[in-house]
Amino acid sequence: MFSYWEKKHFFHCDLAVVGSGFVGLSTAIHYKKKHPKARVLVLERGVFPNGASTKNAGFACFGSLTEILDDFWQMTQEEVLELVEKRYKGLLQIRKNFGDKALGYKHTHGFELIDEQLLQAMDQMEEVNKLLKKIFNKEVFSKVKKPEKLGFSEKIKVIVENKFEGELDPGMYMDSLWEMAEKLGIRILTGVSVLEIMKDEGRILAESNSGKDSMEFVAEKVAICTNAFTKKLWPESDLVPGRGLILLSKPLDFEIPWKGTFHLDKGYVYFRKVDGRLLLGGARNKDFEGEKSTDFTVNPKIKSHLEKLASDIIFPGKEIQWEMEWTGIMAFGPKKSPLIRQVGKKTVAAVRLGGMGVAIGWEVGRELSGLLRKM
Ligand SMILES: Cc1cc2nc3c(=O)[nH]c(=O)nc-3n(C[C@H](O)[C@H](O)[C@H](O)COP(=O)(O)OP(=O)(O)OC[C@H]3O[C@@H](n4cnc5c(N)ncnc54)[C@H](O)[C@@H]3O)c2cc1C
Structure with missing residues (x-):
């Protein structure tokens, strides 16, 4: 159950990024640097990023x-x-x-x-x-x-x-991204699992990890940065x-x-x-x-x-x-290069990083931010 204040202030943003691994945070940072006034929200299902970025070999x-x-x-x-x-x-x-x-x-x-x-x-x-x-x-x-x-x-x-x-040290790299995101005023919400994205409207249905709270976020633009877990949100993705x-x-x-x-x-x-x-x-x-x-x-x-x-x-x-x-x-996927593209009127995605996300994650985020800015 949410309060009037929570509903009024926390569920709308200019850019919602789903996934807080290297790519999600890099996208949020690059975008916010170009649009300092934009309200940028990152939605992450784990307490920490729960995919590859803090699990890798460095x-x-x-x-x-x-x-x-x-x-x-x-x-x-x-x-x-x-x-x-x-x-x-x-x-x-x-x-x-x-x-x-x-x-x-x-x-x-x-x-x-x-x-x-x-x-x-x-x-x-x-x-x-x-x-x-x-x-x-x-x-x-x-x-x-x-x-x-x-x-x-x-x-x-x-x-x-x-x-x-x-x-x-992947933990130190993540810490550096967190610090930069924080300095720029990017909000990271953890424990939020995104269930569905209406890609033309920028509506995001999600639930808290406990499954008790259902939420709907509305964003001007959405970036899907969920890498291996993308099929659920973008079933046609080739990965x-x-x-x-x-x-x-x-x-x-x-x-x-x-x-x-x-x-x-x-x-x-x-x-x-x-x-x-x-x-x-x-x-x-x-x-x-x-x-x-x-x-x-x-x-x-x-x-x-x-x-x-x-x-x-x-x-x-x-x-x-x-x-x-x-x-x-x-x-x-069939190619070693990541999948970076617009997938709806208001939605883009950058996924399929293979085993090289340490090297390319930051630049993939820059490219996705560029795509968002053109929308
Ligand atoms: C064991 C291992 C070793 C590796 N070693 C190296 C290495 O040495 N060097 C190297 O360059 N690369 C390495 N990699 C690859 C590298 O870690 C990845 O390419 C990179 O981390 C991908 O970043 P990402 O942000 O795209 O994905 P991820 O880090 O997986 O981030 C995706 C995020 O999306 C979140 N998410 C998913 N679905 C939802 C949802 N529905 N709602 C909300 N949040 C969601 C996940 O919890 C996750 O935090 C390794 C990977 C592994 C697994």
């Missing part, structure tokens, strides 16, 4: 060598280069806007472990470097000189280094959810002989050091069908695959004690 990356080579099978050369450039520039933009300190950003470089099966990728490294020179002006991928010093399994034949990548699992070890009782962000298995598996622990995640490719889910549960098949990788490949012969595990949900 890789500030744009694609490993084998991932880029894989992309050449599905996209044109121009499309691949465009995507890499978009991701790289996106990373530079968030570093510029928030600062490395606020993001917990460390420029520790990216690495890819190459086993026998992927070894032939090395024949194409120079060619890929040549193509990427247009964007980076320098060589991106190089072979690590003494890979055996890093202590990985002997199955790892080569390690490829990428000097342009780094890592950040499928993809769950990701992360395991975090207990603090390790030995010195980790490497730093940086590491990829395995064409980028499907990733790991890094976090506060003296091993963070290890991914392996969605071990059960693609099972992972097409918006349910935040843990797939035991994937969990045991990751655990095995830890003691076979990453720290051979060592027993790793795990302390935490969690899942987050991404969204994928």
Whole structure:
């Protein structure tokens, strides 16, 4: 039950953004910067954003060598280069806007472990470097000189280094977005699940998480930024959810002989050091069908695959004690690029961020804000 005052003041706005992940908050911020007087409201169903933005691995990356080579099978050369450039520039933009300190950003470089099966990728490294020179002006991928010093399994034949990548703390990135949103006067309402959007009228039906309160918001413009959970609000959207699992070890009782962000298995598996622990995640490719889910549960098949990788490949012969595990949900589609478009007279959407939202979320928000301003 709402009061006269609540009804009078809290249910109308100029822009309502649904979803408070990287894309939702970035959209709200870009829009509010251009329209300081606009009343901007963000509606989020979780207490914290409950999708991928605070569940991810914090890789500030744009694609490993084998991932880029894989992309050449599905996209044109121009499309691949465009995507890499978009991701790289996106990373530079968030570093510029928030600062490395606020993001917990460390420029520790990216690495890819190459086993026998992927070894032939090395024949194409120079060619890929040549193509990427247009964007980076320098060589991106190089072979690590003494890979055996890093202590990985002997199955790892080569390690490829990428000097342009780094890592950040997703919680600190979210905190920076919250702080900026707050400074600009953006309202974020949490615990509000949007049930339906009337896209031509800007009407939004929602309920509180307890399910006790039904609400109707009316907005001049609406932005759908619900990524993997978009089908409910925009059933025609071309995307499928993809769950990701992360395991975090207990603090390790030995010195980790490497730093940086590491990829395995064409980028499907990733790991890094976090506060003296091993963070290890991914392996969605071990059960693609099972992972097409918006349910935040843990797939035991994937969990045991990751655990095995830890003691076979990453720290051979060592027993790793795990302390935490969690899942987050991404969204994928036929193309690797996000879906950004107008979906009604008063409604736009930016969804399907794949596994690269850290790099592109901010710029996707800028693009969506541009679309809103043209409406
Ligand atoms: C395990 C994992 C690891 C990853 N690692 C990396 C990485 O290292 N580097 C990288 O670049 N990317 C990584 N990603 C991908 C990255 O996290 C995502 O691309 C990015 O967070 C997507 O941001 P978003 O704002 O589009 O979506 P989300 O963060 O999912 O935000 C959508 C929001 O909408 C809300 N919502 C949904 N439906 C409703 C509704 N009906 N009403 C109200 N609110 C709603 C959700 O609660 C959620 O908060 C990873 C993802 C996962 C899951």
